[in-house]
Structure formats: structure tokens, C-alpha cells
Amino acid sequence: MSDSGPQKPRTDVVLAIDIGGTKFAAGLVTARGELIDRTRVEVEKNALPEAHFDSLTGIVRQLMTRAREQHHARIRAVGVGSAGPIARNVESVSPVNIPAWREFPLRARLDDLTGHAVYGDLDAKALALAEGWLGAAQGHPNFCAMTVSTGVGGGIVLDGELLDGMTGNAGHIGHVIVEPNGRRCGCGAQGCLEAEASGLAIEAITGRPPTEPTYEIMQRTGTLVGRAAASVCNSLDLSLVVVGGSVALGFAATFFHAAQVSLDEHCKLTYSRGARITPSRLADSGPLIGAGAVGWRGLRRARRGL
Amino acid sequence: MSDSGPQKPRTDVVLAIDIGGTKFAAGLVTARGELIDRTRVEVEKNALPEAHFDSLTGIVRQLMTRAREQHHARIRAVGVGSAGPIARNVESVSPVNIPAWREFPLRARLDDLTGHAVYGDLDAKALALAEGWLGAAQGHPNFCAMTVSTGVGGGIVLDGELLDGMTGNAGHIGHVIVEPNGRRCGCGAQGCLEAEASGLAIEAITGRPPTEPTYEIMQRTGTLVGRAAASVCNSLDLSLVVVGGSVALGFAATFFHAAQVSLDEHCKLTYSRGARITPSRLADSGPLIGAGAVGWRGLRRARRGL
Numbered sequence: 167m168s169d170s171g172p173q174k175p176r177t178d179v180v181l182a183i184d185i186g187g188t189k190f191a192a193g194l195v196t197a198r199g200e201l202i203d204r205t206r207v208e209v210e211k212n213a214l215p216e217a218h219f220d221s222l223t224g225i226v227r228q229l230m231t232r233a234r235e236q237h238h239a240r241i242r243a244v245g246v247g248s249a250g251p252i253a254r255n256v257e258s259v260s261p262v263n264i265p266a267w268r269e270f271p272l273r274a275r276l277d278d279l280t281g282h283a284v285y286g287d288l289d290a291k292a293l294a295l296a297e298g299w300l301g302a303a304q305g306h307p308n309f310c311a312m313t314v315s316t317g318v319g320g321g322i323v324l325d326g327e328l329l330d331g332m333t334g335n336a337g338h339i340g341h342v343i344v345e346p347n348g349r350r351c352g353c354g355a356q357g358c359l360e361a362e363a364s365g366l367a368i369e370a371i372t373g374r375p376p377t378e379p380t381y382e383i384m385q386r387t388g389t390l391v392g393r394a395a396a397s398v399c400n401s402l403d404l405s406l407v408v409v410g411g412s413v414a415l416g417f418a419a420t421f422f423h424a425a426q427v428s429l430d431e432h433c434k435l436t437y438s439r440g441a442r443i444t445p446s447r448l449a450d451s452g453p454l455i456g457a458g459a460v461g462w463r464g465l466r467r468a469r470r471g472l
Numbered sequence: 473m474s475d476s477g478p479q480k481p482r483t484d485v486v487l488a489i490d491i492g493g494t495k496f497a498a499g500l501v502t503a504r505g506e507l508i509d510r511t512r513v514e515v516e517k518n519a520l521p522e523a524h525f526d527s528l529t530g531i532v533r534q535l536m537t538r539a540r541e542q543h544h545a546r547i548r549a550v551g552v553g554s555a556g557p558i559a560r561n562v563e564s565v566s567p568v569n570i571p572a573w574r575e576f577p578l579r580a581r582l583d584d585l586t587g588h589a590v591y592g593d594l595d596a597k598a599l600a601l602a603e604g605w606l607g608a609a610q611g612h613p614n615f616c617a618m619t620v621s622t623g624v625g626g627g628i629v630l631d632g633e634l635l636d637g638m639t640g641n642a643g644h645i646g647h648v649i650v651e652p653n654g655r656r657c658g659c660g661a662q663g664c665l666e667a668e669a670s671g672l673a674i675e676a677i678t679g680r681p682p683t684e685p686t687y688e689i690m691q692r693t694g695t696l697v698g699r700a701a702a703s704v705c706n707s708l709d710l711s712l713v714v715v716g717g718s719v720a721l722g723f724a725a726t727f728f729h730a731a732q733v734s735l736d737e738h739c740k741l742t743y744s745r746g747a748r749i750t751p752s753r754l755a756d757s758g759p760l761i762g763a764g765a766v767g768w769r770g771l772r773r774a775r776r777g778l
Contacts, residue, residue: 251742308638322707324637329630331709332614333743336630341706343699343738345652354740355702393649397703400647400664401628403637432649434660436557437639 177202177239180461181229181280183222184289184453185248185272187263187316190218192225194233195245195458199300201451202239203232215266223279230280244276244284245461247292247453250319254334256286262317285464289313291328291337292456293410293446294321298328299459302408302447310398311446312339314391315411318360324402328463340364342394359394363387365413376413381420387413388421392428392443399429399438410446483508483545486767487535487586489528490595490759491554491578493569493622496524498531500539501551501764505606507757508545509538521572529585536586550582550590551767553598553759556625560640562592568623591770595619597634597643598762599716599752600627604634605765608714608753616704617752618645620697621717624666630708634769646670648700665700669693671719682719687726693719694727698734698749705735705744716752 177196184191186209193204205228207221233239249261256276258269276284287295294303294311303309303323312320318340322329329336340360341353349371351361361367365376372383379387391414395407407429414421425443433441448455483502490497492515499510511534513527539545555567562582564575582590593601600609600617609615609629618626624646628635635642646666647659655677657667667673671682678689685693697720701713713735720727731749739747754761 320707324635324642329708331630331743332711333709335709335741335743337707338709338741339707341741341744342703343650343706346650346699351740355706355738357738358706393652396661397648398707400649400661401626401643401645401704402635403639403641403644405638432661432663434657435641435644435647437637437641438647 177237178242179233179237179239180243180245180458181226181233181241181282182454182457182461183226183244183246183276184457185246185259185261186289186453187249187261190222190225191454192229193454193458194229194237194239195455195461197462199455199458201454201458202237203229204454205229209264213266215270218264218266219275226276226279241280241282243461243465244280244282245457245459245464246272246276246284246286247289247457247460248272248286250288250335252286252288252334256284283464283468285461287460288319288334289453289456290319291321292460293452294323294337295328295459295463296448296452296456297408297446298323300448300455301452302444303406306406308404309406309408310337310339310395310402310404311408311410312391312395313411314363314387314409314414316365318364322398322402339394339398342397344390344393359390363390368413377416379417384417384420385424387417388424389428392425393432395425395443396429396432396438396441399433399441400435403437405438405441407441407443408446409443410448410452415445483543484548485539485543485545486549486551486764487532487539487547487588488760488763488767489532489550489552489582490763491552491565491567492595492759493555493567496528496531497760498535499760499764500535500543500545501761501767503768505761505764507760507764508543509535510760511535515570519572521576524570524572525581532582532585547586547588549767549771550586550588551763551765551770552578552582552590552592553595553763553766554578554592556594556641558592558594558640562590589770589774591767593766594625594640595759595762596625597627598766599758600629600643601634601765601769602754602758602762603714603752604629606754606761607758608750609712612712614710615712615714616643616645616701616708616710617714617716618697618701619717620669620693620715620720622671624670628704628708645700645704648703650696650699665696669696674719683722685723690723690726691730693723694730695734698731699738701731701749702735702738702744702747705739705747706741709743711744711747713747713749714752715749716754716758721751
């Protein structure tokens, strides 16, 4: 394969992959976080495991070709953000909404497919990295990022590092207890934030999809998210919470105003007073930039021998 | 000063100091966590700032002499665990129950007094280090340690490191929201764990000191502590919570049983299911061993150039 432009230095990129419940997306993310190309494919509901991997292979090969031929870019690694649960570093993935993939060995398969090192993490944690890199938490070494959509997920950055925890699930704040006598959650517990504020919960509570909310439900959802955020800010010494996800962003100012009022009411410690809750700024580029961030972080860690 | 035993190698120790609300304590802690000597002095309620430091000076000098003359030990550093609030590394301390010390420059004063490097942290975080080193969390890289006594404090260890947070207050789980419509907390918020489960709260709620509890209050306190612990386990991917402090340990099995039931009810995720809440094992040596741990950690970090 001849190099058509030897004078021009190649751009280094991470091949970013977002494994969602309804679609797979792939993109090219530079070391500065620019998403220079992207493509996606819908997930077919009832496909077999290999058929899912075939459609992923399609968009990955497309972008590998475009990286080389159109962008004169060199792929340095593959970065993955995946819907959970996952085993650490996407060694295996079992996305709730892709029933055919149960402990699917994604890392090894992508390694075989691309010939590059593969680094992966949960989608919500990838998004937290993206928010800290280029989004609403840019330059902040301490913050929590949340996604309020069909479910509720999140990631927490402390002292500049995304928290992992014992099995890599730290930051999953959908299961902070916000209503001690509240609804039964999908996880089996009672009163979790996810059981009260997720898109699925809202539909169950109101009988309407979260795209057709009443004023009261937008306000209540904000209040509960603010309450969970306050528990996190008080116990982890944070004062910034970034919230994305279709439900939160769809409920817009009504949601964010109620969340801020609730946060103000519950954050009264010297270090948590004045904590802010603010919308994600990355819109629909967030997941791919996040996957790119996971890839670049993996390369840095590999260089440091971690 | 002649060395009386040149053949015998000297033991390296940290001079550990515990700044509590009612007493100052000092001890000698070896690199293996042995507390080989200790002494203490009551804090006089209405003393002036310098009088407090004079009584601290008394016990510090005592132990420096005993280290040299009785234990043939070499002091490598000073480690401090202090009641909060503090500025990072005890640069200054303002312990709630020592009104004469407001932003008292403890680090510099102890440095002048001892000639050694001084490393300090909050008492509850120091206790968490001690529990991980030699107590009920020994060998666990991920756990939360809590103190339920006059107030409620704590420390969180993730991936083997004690969390600091933006201002050094991470782990302060007394202000996790457990009763949304609960009592007003000393911090100004409503429904904090500390407003429902601390010794002061129990006295205000029941009209009796926490040393004379009813069965119901022991059980209720355990339930609320378990609820807060569940929020922490679910959101930080932990499955071990160590609880000390006079209220929790005084309420004994009734408290711990209720706390475990509550934790079981709220921890249902794959990674949090089976989380355990267990009593501290260090009894009254905990604070000094913790202060020693802070000192040894400081030395390790200094060696690594952090």
C-alpha cells in the first residue's frame, strides 16, 4: 500500500466505537478530541451474535479505509464505550438491550479484526471522560456526569481520574436511594433513582412516554436527580454535576431548574455549597468522543506501563 | 547524645497525633502498624489557642524522649488525624469542638516543634486508612469506613487509594440524604444521615443520651446507616462497609443486624449484592494507628515525588 502524501504528517486517531442498545456507531477521534468522521448502523433486534458482529465489522472496516484513504490518518488504538454490563476493558460485553450478546468477547474480536490494541469502558463512564475533556466539565478535576434516559447511569471523576471501583462499575448513580418508600427498581431494590427518574420509570408512573411529559413530572424528575446528585456531592467533595441523556435534555430548563433547587437545598457544607448541575454540552457526539477518550487514556496508561 | 545500643538496629516510627474534640493523643507507630507507646491529655474547654498547643507540646515532647530513650526508635515523620474541618495536610485546623482553634496553623507549628515532616488528614479518613491497614478491611482495596458517634464521618478507599476530593473532604458520608422529609441537619440541609443517626441527633429525637438507647432507636439508626451505605456501595462499586464510633459500637448487634438487613434490601446489583457491614476492629487504638498510617503514607508519597 503506497502512501499518497509523504510530505504531510499523518494525523493520529483513535477508532472510536459506541455499542448502544439500538445502534452501533464508529468514528475517528484525534488526540485533541476532534471527531473527524463517523458512521452508524442500526442494531437488528433479533439477530444472532455473529450477525451483530458482522454489522459492527462493516462500519469498522469502512472507517479504517476512510482513515487511510480520505483522512491520511493513522489509527493508534481502538476505544470502546459500551452499554453495560461489561467485564473490565470490554473483555466481554452483555448489553441489556442486545440479548444475543451475553458475555460476548468484544475486546479479542475487535483486536483480531483491527490489529490494534482495544481499550473499553462503560458508555456512561466514557461520556464522563468526554465531558471532562471537551464538554461541560472541561478543566474540572472533580465532577460527576450522569445520563438520564431509558435508564440512569453515570461516571465520577475525582482528582482528575475516572473512578473504576472493584468491578469497574463506580459512578453508577442510578441506584442511589432517593425515595426510601418508593418504587421497586429493576435491580430489585426499592427507591433507587432509576426506579423514579428513568424514562422507563416515568412511563410506568405516568402512563405516557417521557417525550410527552407533564410539567409536574419534569419538575419531580429534576428534584430527584438533584437529591441523588447532592448525596454524591456531599459524600465525594464535588461541586459540579453534568447531566445528559434524552430524558434530562428533553425536559430542559424545567428539569434543570428543579434539579438545581434540590441540589441547593441539600448541599450546605462548606465544600458542597454552590454546587452546580448543568446540561451536557456534547450532544450526540458525546458517546463517540467518549469512546475516543477511552482509547487515548488506554494508550497513555500503556505508555506508563500501567 | 550518645547512642546506648549501637549493635541493635533502630526501629523507625511515625509520631502519631490524634486531635479530638475532647482530648489530644500521641503515639509511636512502626512501619508494620504496631502502636508501641501512647499518651494523652484532656482538652481544656476554655483554653486559649497557645494553651492548647502547650498541652499538645507536652505529650509530643514526652513521646519524642521516650522514642529515643526507651524504645531506641527513630522518628521518621509526624502523622496527624484531626477533627474537621481542616485545610489540606492540616496546613490549618478548626476542630468544631475546639473553638479556640480556628484556622490554627498546625502543620507549621508541629514542624517547628519536632523538626520532622508533618503529614495530616481528617480523623475519619485516617481511621479508614487504619481499617484497611490492620483492621476489618485489611487487604481490601475497595471499602468505606464510617464513624457513627457524636457526628457521622467517614472515608472511602477505591482501587487501594483513600479518596480526597476537591478540598480533601471526600468520604464524609454523614451528609448522604436518607430521609428526604427528615430533620434539619446542623449543616443546614434536610434529611442527612447525620441529622438522623448521630449521637446528637439521637439525643434530640429521643430526649435520652445515646448511651441509654431504646431497642427501636438502635434498630432505626442501623437501618438509616445501612441505607446510606447502600447508596455508597451502589454508586461506587463497593461491597464492604466498616463502621466504628461510640454510637454504632455501643448499639452493637442490634445496630449491625438492622444495618445489614437494610444494606441487603438496597444492594441488589451484580456487584453490590452481598455487600457487608461490619464493626471496626481497632477499638481505641484506631485513631492513633490511623494518624500513623497518614504519616507513613506521606513518607511514601514524598519518596515517589508526589
